[in-house]
Amino acid sequence: MICPVCSTDGDRVIDSRPTPDGRAIRRRRECLACGNRFTTYEQVEAPGPAVVKSDGRREAFDHSKILGSIQTALKKRPVSRERLQAVVTDLATRIKNDFPSEITTRQIGELVLGELFKLDEVAYIRFASVHKQFGDKDEFIMALKALPSSLQVVKANGRYEPFRRDKLIASMMIALRKRPVSRRKVEKIAEEIIESISEREEVSSSEIGNLVMKRLRDIDEVAYIRYASVYRKFRDASEFAKEVENLTGEETLDRS
Numbered sequence: 562m563i564c565p566v567c568s569t570d571g572d573r574v575i576d577s578r579p580t581p582d583g584r585a586i587r588r589r590r591e592c593l594a595c596g597n598r599f600t601t602y603e604q605v606e607a608p609g610p611a612v613v614k615s616d617g618r619r620e621a622f623d624h625s626k627i628l629g630s631i632q633t634a635l636k637k638r639p640v641s642r643e644r645l646q647a648v649v650t651d652l653a654t655r656i657k658n659d660f661p662s663e664i665t666t667r668q669i670g671e672l673v674l675g676e677l678f679k680l681d682e683v684a685y686i687r688f689a690s691v692h693k694q695f696g697d698k699d700e701f702i703m704a705l706k707a708l709p710s711s712l713q714v715v716k717a718n719g720r721y722e723p724f725r726r727d728k729l730i731a732s733m734m735i736a737l738r739k740r741p742v743s744r745r746k747v748e749k750i751a752e753e754i755i756e757s758i759s760e761r762e763e764v765s766s767s768e769i770g771n772l773v774m775k776r777l778r779d780i781d782e783v784a785y786i787r788y789a790s791v792y793r794k795f796r797d798a799s800e801f802a803k804e805v806e807n808l809t810g811e812e813t814l815d816r817s
């Protein structure tokens with residue numbers, strides 16, 4: 562057990578007895594390095610929900626699988642082991658509380674994504690770009706290895722800058738201002754765009770612009786027109802008018 566004061570992994574148990582309700586064993590421990598005394602409780606592990614896989618098969622919930630996939634996504638990223646452990650423990654507790662009978666692997670994936678989003682953007686992108694297509698861990702690791710370490714964006718003026726997911730989302734959010742499309746949907750589109758360019762080492766900003774326009778056109782025509790006009794897709798006013806005419810003119814329903 563790691564000492565909460567000095568983080569040394571080494572202690573001796575100085576007392577061990579059941580709690581009054583008999584549901585746990587309480588142990589007093591003393592750190593061999595600094596002498597700090599602390600208490601641990603041993604309990605019967607809550608079984609957790611059944612995990613429903615994409616092919617419909619079910620298996621027992623196993624938090625070490627979550628740990629494994631998060632560890633893989635965080636490979637060589639500056640996140641401490643303690644932080645990682647805390648995230649996994651917290652996630653496993655939330656899953657047991659919020660999904661007492663069953664949870665799909667997809668739902669687990671979404672929860673992991675939510676945590677990685679807060680933890681480390683690179684890990685988030687790695688995980689997001691692969692977790693939806695790969696059923697098995699080896700495939701996931703293979704895909705991860707194929708990802709470039711850093712995607713570069715070539716701007717119109719010829720300068721390079723690192724690709725930034727938040728920028729991509731922000732530009733779509735601006736075009737979609739007050740439109741009936743959720744941020745979640747925008748994030749999903751961003752992931753799809755990132756996925757489509759993830760094997761590349763560089764991509765031009767106009768290419769990204771075209772990818773965004775294609776998606777916006779499918780989900781919200783107003784946002785599409787806003788975005789396209791900013792990106793100077795149209796050479797002149799008549800071309801712009803024609804494009805507007807071609808659109809249905811009806812407000813697109815929220816399909817998110």
Ligand SMILES: [Zn+2]
Pocket residue numbers: 564565566567568569592593594595596597
């Ligand atoms: Zn200690």
